[in-house]
Amino acid sequence: EAGVTQFPSHSVIEKGQTVTLRCDPISGHDNLYWYRRVMGKEIKFLLHFVKESKQDESGMPNNRFLAERTGGTYSTLKVQPAELEDSGVYFCASSPRGGTYEQYFGPGTRLTVT
């Protein structure tokens, strides 16, 4: 079974540009989560999809961040326009409906905004 995959693994962009991160969850997992870790700090929750619906987006920092999950499969997280403080590692995780509580994480996308 393939794990959670994320693309790209690294992205370096200039302030004001747009970046789109992609996450492919484990096949069949209804729950998809986005998290972010700013250097040396906690991993912070951003939002949670159940299939294609946003269950909880309370962690999204502002309206420069837009997440979608088309057809309940892969998800994208767009940052537009990017700011310096958006730099960090963005993790995606998935879990099955009715599962055993743990979430399965992807390798992360390291975003650097210069």
Next chain:
Amino acid sequence: AQSVAQPEDQVNVAEGNPLTVKCTYSVSGNPYLFWYVQYPNRGLQFLLKYITGDNLVKGSYGFEAEFNKSQTSFHLKKPSALVSDSALYFCAVRDMLQDYGGSQGNLIFGKGTKLSVKP
């Protein structure tokens, strides 16, 4: 407010010695607790969890953790450390204020503890 604290930024142990990585939590109600490990250039990998039942839970790679309700702690332990255990360890608790029922719900993480095991 709900939170997880990992008081040590780094833990250094010699190979073969026991190791402990500390974690304390603050959460509403009964906690669901997790440990994850991140090896260099890899994603977070699930190690073990406490949901209910026996306070001592065993997980992958010989790790175990003890849930202590009175001390609100969930320390990660291993009797004999290996050099290959060197990694970044994260403690997490399920956010009980966003409880949709079932097994869904986001996690609240600590800052992480870097474990360094020397030969």
